[in-house]
Amino acid sequence: MATGIRKLKTSLVLSLLLDTGCSRAPSPFVLSTAYRAAEGSLQRGDLRESLSETSDALAKIDKRDANSIWRFRLLEAEILMWQGRSQDSLTVLKAVDPGEPSDSELQARRSTLQGTAESNLQMLPQAAETFARTESMPGARLPGVRVDLDLGEGKLAVFRHDPVGSERLFHNALNLALDSGLTFGASKALGNLGMLKMSQNRYVDAADYFSESLAAAKKLNAQSLIVRTTGNLGWAYLQMGDLERASELFDESASESHRLGLPADEKTALMSIAAIHFMRHDFITAETSYQRALELAEQLGNRQEEAFALIDLAQIEIERKNYGAAEGYNKRSLEIESAMGDHDTELYSLVNEAQIASLRQDYETAERCLMRVVHDRKASPILEAQALSTFATLDTQQNHFRAAEMHFEEAIASLETQRGLLSREEFKLSFPTNEKAIYDDYIDFLIERKLTDKAFRVTEMHKARTLTEEFYSRNRPGSRGISLAQARKVAGRSGHTILSYWLGPERSYLWMFQAKESHLYILPGEDRIRPLVDAYRNHLTGALSSLDRGDEEGKELYQILIAPVESLIAPQSRVVIVPDEELCGVNFETLITTSKVPHYWIEDVSVTTASSAALLAYGGHQEREASRQKQRKLLLIGDPLPLAYYPPLPHAEEEIMLIKSHFVPEQETIVSGGKATPEAYFRAKPEQYDLIHFVAHGKADRVTPLNSAILLSGQASSPNLLARDIASTRLYAKLVTISACDSAGKRIYSSEGLVGLSWAFLRAGAQNVVASLWEVNDASTPKLMDVFYAAIARGEEPELALRSAKLSLLHSQSAYSRPFFWAPFVLYEGAGSSYEYPSTQKMTHNQ
Structure with missing residues (x-):
């Protein structure tokens, strides 16, 4: 049964940045200093302190001073609303004593806050009446009140499913806030526009609005606003599948909301964190967070949030096949939704009900529920x-x-x-x-x-x-995927064995392709494979790793991943691995055979990696050949000026000189030292080169992999040659080598695998890319690259040349024989890389 498909539920609308805030300072009065202190505490996000200061001031005010009392009461009502206590806020706003304030601004602000509280409590007809009365009040024309009134009415339009009206009102609030210098109001308006885009499934636009809102809130150090916007930005990333970035934002929001005493925001963050654990099948942790969120929702009297928590708890019990508990949670959520008339949230409960009914073989009920969802335009x-x-x-x-x-x-x-x-x-x-x-x-x-x-x-x-x-x-316009026959054809044309993996929660699969045959094998689920991958990678990245220490995971991974096809792969074969999920971070060459004399698999075969079999099948062979000039060239760039916070690379110049020695000067372009800048790479017209080599530090950005960079010289500008800029510059190179740490990237995406510098060069059109899975040793790498390029210059294909270079270190009887030194480098194949190309022998001195 499909799990982990999450949707931004309208619960987030209840934790919008729509709570009206102090957009402007009040008129001076006798307790102005106390008011400014309490208001400042509110905007900084210290709600406990602000509420305490407000209570102290109210105790000291002359009971006959209605205006001063209402100034502080309105502040109290705002604080309560920020805490998610809209019912308590409404009680404060409806207090009778000491009568109505005479100040027109206070009258309008009180009415605006009341309408907002009523909206939060789903008292929509009452909210509409309250806002209509506010519109006729003289104080509603003041910019600070007008901004909050537009935000409140925009929120009501959201609840009434009027996206056009809500967007117009939010933009009105934003424009007025900007024109009036009300940064706090502008930040709230941007956040509301972000939430509106989320409800329309326009997640990129939502992320942009949230980012702008967050920047404005940080300028003010408005902690409450920062916390709320951080959580909402996390939801945008979650909906786009970026679990890691979303998780970081939710953790930050949960921690800060708890510290600041913001139970409504803490509840939302806990729900979000639980959703990610659910998607990762960590049901125990997810349940703990959902139960705590449910407690907070009940304490706050937030019925809609109770329904959301119950829906998700039901989902956990469905996954556990505990149908009685699932039905109990789901029945409670349906009762709440029915009482509130909340149709949107009911759709999620209907999917739960259908899943429970189908598992109980009540197919009629299941089908009825699903039909309602599938044919609902709001789904x-x-x-x-x-x-x-x-x-x-x-x-x-x-x-x-x-x-x-x-x-x-x-x-x-x-x-x-x-x-x-x-x-x-x-x-x-x-x-x-x-x-x-x-x-x-x-x-x-x-x-x-x-x-x-x-x-x-x-x-x-x-x-x-x-x-x-x-x-x-x-x-192949309009087509995706290739058939078994097409994959066999690719294998036959290239002379490779292709091993394509798919990791699933309960079982995984391996497809093996050769010229005349293909086979499918069923493997264990990812829960068994993932821990082995993590443990073995940790072992390999230790410089002391060797065959006689910590090799059990390497042997077990070989037994799971390779042994099923071992008898079909002849010695010295050429193998392409198409990995999936965690396997993208594995160098299969390092897996340890289970023969009588255990050894690394690289001794038996050459291994390359491809993101998909289709990528090997569809390439631009003719386009590449047409783009080539008669002379085939080498672009060698690196050994940049030292950068702060990065250690020097004493062997970078040696690596450049060793590679240079294998080619004739007329066919080389060498850019080093202070001239090795990102701009120099683009000015060199990299699309003209057959071989491109970088020698520099690398920076792998886990959060935003397209911001990964090769660190070059940059005295007048940034030294970062960014992955996103690399990917947008067309290449026709047969080989790009990135001699830098972590150049393959640190972030694995469900579809793309590792994304970083190597992915960017493949996206640009490079036929093969050599990049590293972990830290690269500055002393051993020049030795490896010397052997590698000597073979390239002799006309060897990159995969065979790289294998020869690695074996030279493995058999060196030195410290460099350990996988830490030779195994970080992996050759990634791009589109059309299985086509044969003319020899590169014309580039050698011998020629």
């Missing part, structure tokens, strides 16, 4: 996909296999629609995380039905989505 593409996937499971249980396949295809199409709305590459990279669970279910279904060709096509549809987009549009 988001992600929720629709979850419902369709559940429909497919229901079909399978009833042996309606053709219908099941159709529903899986419709679910994937729904997700494709959502992905197509994303305008930025970094968000397209992360979005497939939302799809993985449905792909897992679909592939399991197809393999159980023995539809192995279709199953392989589906895995290929998911892999290298962004990397292959250009090649598909150019070569």
Whole structure:
């Protein structure tokens, strides 16, 4: 059953930045100093201190001074609303004594706050009446009040499903706040526009608004606003599948909201953190966070948030197959939604009800619930996909296999629609995380039905989505994925064995392709494989790693991943690995054979890596040949000036000189020292070169991988040659080598694998990229590169040349024989890399 498909629920609307705030200082009065202190505490986010200061002031004010009392009461009502206590806020605002304030601004602000509190409590008709009265008040014309009134009325429009009206009001508030210098109000308006875009599934626009709102809030050091906006920005990233960035933002929001005494924001952050644990199948941790969030929602009297927590707790019990508990939670959520008339939230409970009913073989109820969701125009593409996937499971249980396949295809199409709305590459990279669970279910279904060709096509549809987009549009418009026969053809044409992996929660799969045969093998689930990968990588990245220390994980991984096909791979074969998920961080050359004399697999075969089999099948061979000039050239750039916070590279110059020695000067362009800048790379017209080599520090950005960089010289400008700029500059190089630490990247995406500098060069069009999985040793690397380029100059293909270089270190009887020194480098194959190209011998001195 598909899990982990999350949607921004309208609960977030209740934790919008729509709570009206102090947009302008009040008129001076006798307790002005105390007021400024309490207001300052509120804007800084210290709600406990602000509430204490407000209470102290109220105790000292002359009971006949209605205006002064109401100034502090309004501040108290705001604080309570920020804490999520809208009912308590409304009680304060409706107090009778000491009568109405005479000040017109106070009258309008009181009415605005009352309407906002009523909206929060879903008292929508009352809120509309309150705002209508406010509009006629003289004080409503003041900029500070007008901004908050527009925000309040915009919030009401959100609840009434009027996106056009709400957007108009939010923009009115934003423009007035900017014109009036009300930074706090502008920050809130930007945040509200972000929430509106979230409700419309326009996550890129939402992230932009939240980022602007956050920047404004930080200028004011408005901690409450910072906390809330940070959490909302996390939701935008979560909806785009960027779990790591979202998790960081939620953790920050949860910690700060607890410290500042913001239970409503703490509850929202806990719900968000739980959602990520749920998607990662960590149900124990998810349940703990959901239960705490439910307690906070109940304490705050927030019925809608109670419903959301109950929905998610039901989902956990469904995954555990504890249907009685699931039904109990879901029944409670449906009762709340019915009482509130909350149709949008009810859709999620209906999917839960359908899943419970199908597992109890109550197919009629399940189908009725799912039909309501699928045909509801308010259902988001992600929720629709979850419902369709559940429909497919229901079909399978009833042996309606053709219908099941159709529903899986419709679910994937729904997700494709959502992905197509994303305008930025970094968000397209992360979005497939939302799809993985449905792909897992679909592939399991197809393999159980023995539809192995279709199953392989589906895995290929998911892999290298962004990397292959250009090649598909150019070569096979409207088509994605390749067949078993096509994969065999690629293997035969290139002389490689292709091993393509798919990791699933309960079982994983391996497809093996050679020229005349292909086979499917069922492997253990990712829960068994992932810990082995983590442990073995930690072992390899220790400089003292060797065959006689900590090699059990390497042997077990070989037994799981390679042993099933070992007898079909002849010695000295050439193997392409198409990894999935955690396997993207594994150098398969280091796996330890289970023969009588254990040894690293590199001694038996040459190994390269590709993001997908389709990437090997569709390349621009003719385009590459047409783009080449008659002379084939080497661009060698590196040994930049030292940078602060980075150690020197004493052997960088040696590496450049060793590589240089293998080619004739007329065919080399060498850029080093202070001239080795990012601008110099682009001025050199890299599209003209056959070989490109970098010798420098590398910076892998885990949060935003396209901000990973090769660190060059940069006296007058930035030294960062960014991955995003690399990817946008067309290349036709046969080989790019990045001799830098972590140049393959640190972030694994569900569809793309490792994304960093190597991915960027492949995206630009490089045929092969050599990059590192971990830290590169400055002393051993020149030795490896010397042997590597000597072989390249003799005409060897890059994969064989790199293997020879690695074996020279492995067999060196020195400290460099350990995998730490030779194994970080991996050769990644790009589009068309399996085509044969003319020899590079014309580039040698001998020629």
